Amino acid sequence: MDKKYTIKDIAKMAGVSKGTVDRVLHNRGKVSPTALDKINEVLNVIDYEPNLIARNLKNTKVYRICVLLPDPEIDPYWLPCVNGIQEAITEFKAYSVIIETHYFNPESTKSFMNTNETIIKQSPDAVLIAPLFHKETLEIVKQYDELEIIVNTFNNQIEGESIKGFVGQDLYKSGRVAASLMNLILSEGQIAIIHIDESLKNAVHMQEKEKGFRNYFDEKKIAGFSLITLKLKHPNVESKFSAFLEENPHLKGIFITTSKAYQIASILSPLKNKKIALIGYDLVEKNVNFLNQGLVHFLIHQNQKRQAYLGVSTLIEHFLFRKDIPETILLPIDIINAENASFYIS
């Protein structure tokens, strides 16, 4: 019923040679209308699927893919990505694909540009980048486009004509998810939305989450809540936040839009009298510790590992199996508490 047809089968059925069939299938070379008709007739009847194994066996081209992401030693948020990339490497090690990972300093646009230079010198067939810096990304994407290097992105979305795909999450909706959970813990009171980041270059990222968070409360028309936004940056997170706490003694909940919830939790930790609901992002070790202690109520899992894995594997499958690169893959927004966290850590 679903016997597998080969080019040879088609050739026999159409009464031509496999060379001619090959020319029709790839519309290369010259084929007479007569032969074309005969072969098309056969192709319409049967369901020909080329054998990918045989195709890849002959294929001597080595595909080179470069991944560009922030140095996980600077920001451990990116650590799972390395595992995701490793997983893809292992899965496709049988094929002729080379995957190279390059790190840049997430606090320096210069480092970002420099690393891109290095990548271009490798003349890869495709790149997967975490486009932290908007303007700079558009710039280098233009370069990649000229060199006919396919660009895939992950983590945060950037609109650009030459960007083939994106893997990430709907940040606006993840803000809403956080809000819905907050609304479950609290029935009223003051809630702070805190942005903590070294570079604040992630601004768009965090703002989307804030928008979603606020929108939830606006839409539900729930009275009794007041939302306030606070931005904190590295050297003076503790001092500024402590001051904020004193100014707002009745604070009931905090939504941290980055993976730095542990910084807030560790400040709140000694203050036993305070009972503040905390919701943050990402299963970094310190966050999970506070989750297990009960100081952090929920974490939203951004699944960076899978983001990176899919970012790479869709590119590989594009080259090897001629699959399309999906325009956008939105990963589910996983809700994590102390009870189910262990299943998401790998």
Place this chain on the structure above:
Amino acid sequence: MDKKYTIKDIAKMAGVSKGTVDRVLHNRGKVSPTALDKINEVLNVIDYEPNLIARNLKNTKVYRICVLLPDPEIDPYWLPCVNGIQEAITEFKAYSVIIETHYFNPESTKSFMNTNETIIKQSPDAVLIAPLFHKETLEIVKQYDELEIIVNTFNNQIEGESIKGFVGQDLYKSGRVAASLMNLILSEGQIAIIHIDESLKNAVHMQEKEKGFRNYFDEKKIAGFSLITLKLKHPNVESKFSAFLEENPHLKGIFITTSKAYQIASILSPLKNKKIALIGYDLVEKNVNFLNQGLVHFLIHQNQKRQAYLGVSTLIEHFLFRKDIPETILLPIDIINAENASFYIS
């Protein structure tokens, strides 16, 4: 650096023919100690990985895998599994693998046994079964073992020597997750644990969830909660539950251990004065509708689709790539509310 070596390379390096190398690699046939040493020496230095593509190209054996699960027309819970299986079929269509799906009536052990007979007649290389019936499963697994058919299981775990693997969830912990969410919605009051099932053959399944649920409250030593268990079966779900509601007018929360939360929700729906927290399982359409209406607070996603996909794909990869079949794969316990549900439905 990590150049790919072929058998021919090894042969040249060891100064023998590829036939001899092949004999050493598969330890078949006779090889002189001299040749063996020379080849092993080379093998110790280089890192030989056989090219899976070439291997599978020649491989003419067609692997046959049969999947046995309840008829999704009788219980739509199983519908996503069909998609998961389809996904595996698509992914591996290039290889010579045949996957056949067989349905049984989940309310009839006889149907289960009959379908197994049919499968055995197909003489597959492996089967993936949803072992709903404990005793019967052990019986047929023995048969499969004698015929040297590999048995993999999903959905619910059954201990058996000849069962090679299991894909599913930790049900006890999923009960705990439900409890932790319930504890977040309610601070006190009476909570019912409701088991609804056509056959009640899933008893173990549901009991594990109940245990986990109760354990959470026991462990946390939270006063003010009282738990009560209720079993409901098909024809008289509504009448019995209505009676139960009247007997327990102060009921605050319900944990439904099966995918039938919608049955409870639809009874509660007209009773506008009642505010009862509902937590159930599975993203079946009716459940999601009630989730969006706000009648069901949380659903726990058992990810049947992925269970079935992994159940099949691990078997396929075992045959094609000689990978081990993982003994147990425990999928994450996804927490779903109205805000993130859409990302899990596919």
Place this chain on the structure above:
DNA sequence: TTTATTAGTGTGTTCGAGCACATTTTTAGT
């Protein structure tokens, strides 16, 4: 010593797609 037997080794073919090249057929030009 000769022959039969076995141990040990090498050669050649297969799988299916892809492509270079050889060959045949058709068309155009003189």
Place this chain on the structure above:
DNA sequence: ACTAAAAATGTGCTCGAACACACTAATAAA
């Protein structure tokens, strides 16, 4: 009608593992 050019078609090799088979060398039996 004959030749050169172009068009159309067919042939054959490659990729790497796997295995059948052919072959040589060594050993045992007659």
